[in-house]
Amino acid sequence: MSGNDVREAITQAHHEEWARVVASLTRRFGDLDIAEEAAAEAFATAVVRWPADGVPPNPGAWLTTTANRKAIDRIRRENKRDDKQKEAQMLYNDDPPESPGAIDDDRLRLIFTCCHPALAMETRVALTLRMVGGLTVPEIARAFLVPETAMGQRITRAKTKIKAARIPYRVPSAADLPARVSGVLAVLFLVFNEGYLATGPDTDPVRHDLSAEAIRLTRLIRALMPDDGEAAGLLALMLLTEARRTARVSVSGELVTLDEQDRGAWDAALIAEGHRLVRERIAAGMAPGRYQILAAINAVHTSAPDMRDTDWSQVVALYDRLVRLDPSPIIALNRAVAVAELDGPQVALATIDQLDDKLAGYHAYHATRADLLRRLGRSQKSRAAYDKAIELAGNTAEIAYLTRRRDQLR
Incomplete structure (x- = not known):
């Protein structure tokens, strides 16, 4: 395997396994700082070892095992007390597989686990974006329109509160989901936004991996909680926005605004599905939430064959409702x-x-x-x-x- 292949394997493993490794270590050790540092050391070790030894058959398992050992080594170095050493030694043993509870998907389960209602909404969303969503502190700061230093401090305070209050990283049951779903939807909305139009100069303008994953997870929530109007609304919003992705950036790499886009290049299947979800929510007769109104606005845009045909009075009326919420x-x-x-x-x-x-x-x-x-x-x-x-x-x-x-x- 070439050096480029190995680097690609490490990058892919980082994208897929980082959140899972960190969350697994956090549950075991009860310390997010130790978990993140141990995960980082494991990936650094992979950079050195994999080019020489080859990529292991199961990169995720290799990274988890290595990170666990790194964490245990740190615990032993920092605290020599016998009870801490015994606790660390116990962690060498394989734990019995954790019950997935109400959620089968690993990543979605992690997001629900991290969106703990004991934390303020903005804090739990920011922390989850960092731990599981794959966003950097600068990207999260731009999403919240705050300075990077302020966002870094907010995430650090959240970690401190988790540690001080001993908030458990427990897999939520079905009864826990309603209290956490609003935070989860907020996380997926921001991940999708970063994918649809990235905010950083060092990434591709459009990060389809992020937007596709956000849509996948929102579909799972929709199936898991079919009566949740905001889950349906967010899915509709994502689909109607994603339908325009291929027309959003020109061949020369320039943004193409809505009035200049080739509407024939929009994904008709995604638009049809998004419109169906919007109609379902209207037919339900329930007061719409934020994502449902945003989806309805996008439905108006994607219904118009040309920018000049857009029903702007309806768009403004929908925004008037949204401003009240x-x-x-x-x-x-x-x-x-x-x-x-x-x-x-x-x-x-x-x-x-x-x-x-x-x-x-x-x-x-x-x-x-x-x-x-x-x-x-x-x-x-x-x-x-x-x-x-x-x-x-x-x-x-x-x-x-x-x-x-x-x-x-x-």
Whole structure:
């Protein structure tokens, strides 16, 4: 096996096994820091050993065993007390297989396990994204629109609370799922978003592995909890968004916005499935939640054969309902985009300018403002807004698009 093949095997193993190894060690040792450090040491050992010895038949088992030994070695070094040594020695023995409980899928079970209701919602979501979702601290920070240092501190405090309060990493039962599902859906929504349009400059603009996994896991939740309207809504939202993926980035690597996309390239099967889920939720007659409304907005967009045929009054009405549920500045920004199509860019700009104090560090705020200023013929201010959006954006396809739009200004 070539060196490139070995590196690819290690990278693949890291993607598939990291969360499982960390969660397994955390359950055994009760210490997330030890689990993460031991997992990192195991992967570092693989980098040295696998090129010389070859990739083992079962990389996941090899990594788990190596990480367990690394963790035990650390416990022995840090604490010489007999009871700790006995506890560590016991961990050399294979534990009986843990019951999967209500959830058969390993990764989904880990996400439900990590989304413990004892933690605040944002904290449990951030910690789960780090432990299981495969997102880095910078990616998580960008998802929450907070500085990296603040997000790192939030995750560290969550680990400390877990340790101090002895919150158990226990596989949830069926009765536990309703209290945890909202956090799980939030995790999958953010993983999907990072996959659909990555926020970092060092990754591909679109990370299909993340979006596909988020859809797979949301399908499982839908099957597991068929009466949960938000699970159905999130699945519909993902499908209707994923249907446009192949039309979202041009061959030259530039973002293609909704008004310029080739709608014939959209995935008709995914759109049909998403529309069916939206209709099912409407027929249920229940008050829709956040994901259901977002799915309905996407259903309006994907129903229009052309951008000019979009029912913008319905889109704005749906955003009005959404604002009552989620009065976040991001929702207000997205609503303003729809208002610009219905009532004109001047009306939308007046709304957007009120969000500056909350979204000054968000590239999409400046990109939206730049586009509205361009449409109003205010080229100098538009150029400055494009410059700020380009400075803040991390996605290479977005940067290419914003740069072209800026350079087209007179």
